Amino acid sequence: MAKGAQTREAIVDTAVEVAFRVGLGGLTIGELARQRQMSKSGLFAHFRSKEALQLAALERARETFVDLVVRPALSAQRGEPRIRELFERWLACARDGSPGGCLFVKAATEFDSQPGALRDRLAQDHQDLFDTAAQVCRSGVSVGQVRRDVDAEQFAHDLYGVMLSFYLAYRLLADPAAETRARAAFEALLAGVRT
């Protein structure tokens, strides 16, 4: 990989970490340059607007999420194992504070009222995630572990709710019972769609 591309990757990594704390909107070229110990202009040259930087960070976050959560889940056995894998990976990514995966979800609330390229991209990505989760749910139908008349979109929706609720309790309230509750909610959800 060329030197420039390497630097760019490193910058984006740092951007994700910072944005994970202060939000994508709170990202600052100056602060980022400080952290990477390079000049503002040198850093800026890699992106050519702040929005491009934010989009790059968002994309990295999405990739991280896909690598850490979605892909491993999709390579698990169809049906319940796959559903469980999706949930467990997602939970782990939130719990261990892997910045990428978390940012991807966190940015959603930040930009839900700010029209623009970021919001559009975020909406697209989340729609994809919902579709994937629904598909995972349906994979359970084909192996007879999930009710044939299941509402897969509803399941995806509800699963997301469980995760969001976990994020909040775990990160804002630092509630030690957060994980237990998330698991309980997940099991209830699963019980509701099982054959």
Place this chain on the structure above:
Amino acid sequence: MAKGAQTREAIVDTAVEVAFRVGLGGLTIGELARQRQMSKSGLFAHFRSKEALQLAALERARETFVDLVVRPALSAQRGEPRIRELFERWLACARDGSPGGCLFVKAATEFDSQPGALRDRLAQDHQDLFDTAAQVCRSGVSVGQVRRDVDAEQFAHDLYGVMLSFYLAYRLLADPAAETRARAAFEALLAGVRT
């Protein structure tokens, strides 16, 4: 009410509206002054730091949420009616974009990784909300509509999840089915705790 207090109230109202779009962190004294058509320094004098302004906005958001959601729910009949009232009011406040109520929830994700007075206050308020929701759930036990062995905290947690998931689908994705799904999730939740 003295003139000054009146102005302050108006400023805080505007602050809540703006923060609802750009986040509490995105609040700006200059922009606020522009919207209220007064000088930056004149506006600033009412608070004496930006953080105080943010805290004031957060408090107003909390009050709005309590007025619009919590109090009406608590004055409904114990048991299922009260639980339903809590859910419906909450849903309505999110759906109609009442800035106060929404901001209160939205700010939670914004500051979950930024230590400080805002985060602390937010955590306290959310804990209170959880406690209230749990209490509302328990009110159903006393009238025999909710299972005696219900985990009220879990219920509160799950209810929050349903709301968060609704926020996302409604605001980011503009999904027309969001409300229907939220209602379905709520009914499933309720069915799980009924006697």
Place this chain on the structure above:
DNA sequence: ACCAGAATCGCACGACCGTACGAGGGTGTC
């Protein structure tokens, strides 16, 4: 009508913002 105090203003400050541009340094190819 007057006066005290509250409310608001104008102006200034240093810091940082995002962005632009040209100069210089490094590296790889002929």
Place this chain on the structure above:
DNA sequence: GACACCCTCGTACGGTCGTGCGATTCTGGT
């Protein structure tokens, strides 16, 4: 060794940020 090209830098611009202060205007009680 010369050349081209990619990175990175310094410097600069106009703007906005949060905050402080003294001067001015407004308001309410006497």
